[in-house]
Amino acid sequence: MPKVIIDGKEFIAKENETVLNVAERNGIYIPRYCYHPALSIAGNCRMCLVEIEKMPKLQIACATTVTDGMVIHTQTEKVKKARQDVLEFLLLNHPLDCPICDQVGECYLQDYYMEYGLKKSRIDLKDKNRKPKRRDIGKHLILDNERCILCTRCVRFCEEVTKTSELFINSRGDHSFIDIKTEEKLDNDYSLNIADICPVGAFTSKDFRFKERVYRLSSTSSICLSCATGCKIKVQHNNGKIYRILPDPNIYTNTWICDNGRMSYKITAGPDRLTKSIIKSEEHHLNKAIIKLFDILKEAKEKNLKIAILLSDYLSIEDNFALYYLGFEILKTDLIYASKEKEQKIEDGILINKDKTPNSNAVSQISKLYGIKKYEDLKDCDLLIGFYDDIEKLNIPKNKSVALSYKADKEYDNLIAIKTYFETEGSFINWQYFLRKTAPSVSAPTDTISVYDLCLKISELFGYYPKEKELNKIFNELKYKTED
Amino acid sequence: MNILLNDNFDLKTYITNGGYNALKKSFTLKPEEIIEEVKKSGLRGRGGAGFPTGLKWSFIPKTKTQKYIVCNSDESEPGTFKDREIIHKNPHSIIEGMIIAGYAIGASKGYFYIRGEFAREARIMEKSIYEAKEAGYLGKNILKSGFDFDIVVVRGAGAYICGEETALLESIEGKQGKPRIKPPFPAVKGLYGCPTVINNVETLASVPYIVIYGGENYSKIGVEKSSGTKLFSVSGPVKKPGVYEIPLGLSFKTFFYDWLGGMKEGEELKAVIPGGSSVPVITAEEAMNTKLDYESLQKIGTMLGSGGMIIIPKSQCMVELLYVLARFYHHESCGQCTPCREGSGWIEKTLNKILNYKAKKQDLDLIVDISNNMMGRTICPLADALAMPVISFVQKFREEFESHIEGNCKICGK
């Protein structure tokens, strides 16, 4: 293991580790633009120049591998001057867009300027190079070539991660600009990661543009539920509104997230969000709706009607078990169904799973443990309670259903307005068997309820008061991993 | 050394003059012995950097993997036109040098990368390679030695940067000509990721002579660390501009008066760019007191470079000349590295203002400052190749630049 000295302190480096990585691991930050931990090294921005003893020229920390006994300086006047000069070059032809640029607050140019720059521009405004602006480059992205610092992170992302290679640098010298190779658009399934990794405001997200300043956003760590991969995410919100989802890079599951998962927050505030429950085609406040639902169930039970309950791969472990409890213990029905096991695999070699549900690994275990039937066996029933998306896929008359839903749908007589997992906690087991929880980042509309609470309330109305322990015992019976 | 021997361009004459004897001799030697001879000869790369050729070859790992020899014939630097002359007059010496180099490092394939504009020269090389192949000097089992070697001619597309060795490799691989970060050096990871030696045309054309006469004899030509002969392509208003092969260490004065015939009538020597447009300019006085070899030129702050000598007369405005150079380097910057991409354009813009009497006083220091901020901080030396001339021009001919700020240049009369 090579020993190195950085700014006077000795550190043990790993074999073939770069100066930048050794420094970073030990809390010494070296400024960078083109370096990205998940992409190949380009070494083009020259922001990470450091002084290494016995080398006449400054060296780039991102591409220089350490050798035993190397003495590195990251804070000398020479290094500081080099950073200042590189910044001056980068800002030379940069437009003065900050007041209207979305990157403000997370812009490497602004940040480093405050730290290393603070120099007056030495070029006349009229002498600056002009480049194309506001280019509609794909479904989710706008490109401003003038703001681009040509770090090639976006190009490398499309080459190395999605392997779709849509982007390249057109022309040469200071006329260089990021361009798209084909007549097509930049529409790969991960395109919005480019807006994240672009260190400046060149690539921006159409969805997020001009909506909110990033420094006003709060972040909540959660997980994406759009497929069985269950990527870790950061949900960013302000004043009870979600503005965007970012990946929460981790060594276990994901560095990136797909565009589909990123847009999944739209269910919270879309025009078709179900904010009040509907019972017998009439809208009700929450408490009233619960009582009306109780009445329906009571009547059905008294009449010995066939009540079926659907467990759901879309719902959390807690919610599924509460549904099971409601069916088995309270309604005393044995018509409890779940989907059959799903094939899980990363279908695109990146992140997107063939299984588009977030919790089938938990539900299939519950099914086995409690002898639950498969959807296919559901031939006939008089009343069905289940999650909207599952009911949609089954061939059950809608007037016989009580759908737990985020979404309004006029075709249903009974819809219970439930909270999304952006608004409530829930546990899920992803395809790798990691158990992870969602965390509420915004509050739900007042008349919505979580499935768990709904089941609890109904039970209580039936005169049962299940202990939390009873509902939580399922966790002891499930197989899962946790991150260490 | 007869690099420029007349009429040596067809195979028959080449052979009559002893051509391909070096190759025959090589096959009686072990590859290491050839590398040793080249080391002994003191031959240094003629492409500009002057790196010892034998040492470069010895960096190639002794494994059995695919390796390549690449001959750099991109020759696009302003003022440099010596490789073209070798192609015209002695193409087989290059081919023979490439085969020997291939044998020495264990490469079975060579690429001849030639500047896009050299259409005629590419045809000459293709024809000569064909001739050599027909005669059994290329192909399988050359001269029953068991050694296979082939050469492919690849034409560039008009970018000066593709002369930089790693940009050249990218170009052969079909990618944009952008220099790679080093390390890894081509000797370890070159063309298609395989160990590769890249040498200049003139370097490789010198190899057959070294093999025939021995490294030691070669090293006797020239002076100590600058052994052998070197081609100089001379442009500017001298009586006899052209390409000359001189022993290294010759004094500039002798070269200038005895070989070039001095300045044309009515012209007076002001300055010299001794080694191609990328090297610092020297004044007439400095030139008259120097010798033409790597060390002497380095001592006075310039370089031998490629040997593209530009003779500058008093009647030439230095601002105008530097502007032309800046425009060239700005145009040819590949644009990868921040300092070169932004700095080259900035220098050109500022020089344009200076040239046209629109600059402010501080713009003079500005271009020097920009140059200093570019130097030594980029992936390849192209940034330095602009920065060094700018700094030396302003330093040595400051009054001419000042006259352009004050608005009274008597030379260009603009």
Ligand SMILES: Cc1cc2nc3c(=O)[nH]c(=O)nc-3n(C[C@H](O)[C@H](O)[C@H](O)COP(=O)(O)O)c2cc1C
């Ligand atoms: C911008 C630039 C252009 C270059 N152009 C050439 C060229 O046209 N021909 C050449 O032989 N070397 C050129 N070189 C030098 C090569 O990178 C390399 O050093 C050389 O081909 C090695 O061969 P040698 O060791 O035989 O000199 C250039 C270097 C730079 C930085």
Ligand code: SF4
């Ligand atoms: S668009 Fe952004 S990521 Fe791409 S090269 Fe420019 S600055 Fe870098």
Ligand code: SF4
């Ligand atoms: S890959 Fe799956 S879990 Fe990851 S962000 Fe996309 S939809 Fe969400």
Ligand code: SF4
């Ligand atoms: S120094 Fe200039 S030409 Fe060389 S790699 Fe950098 S930008 Fe390209």
Ligand code: FES
């Ligand atoms: S971060 Fe090292 S050169 Fe860009």
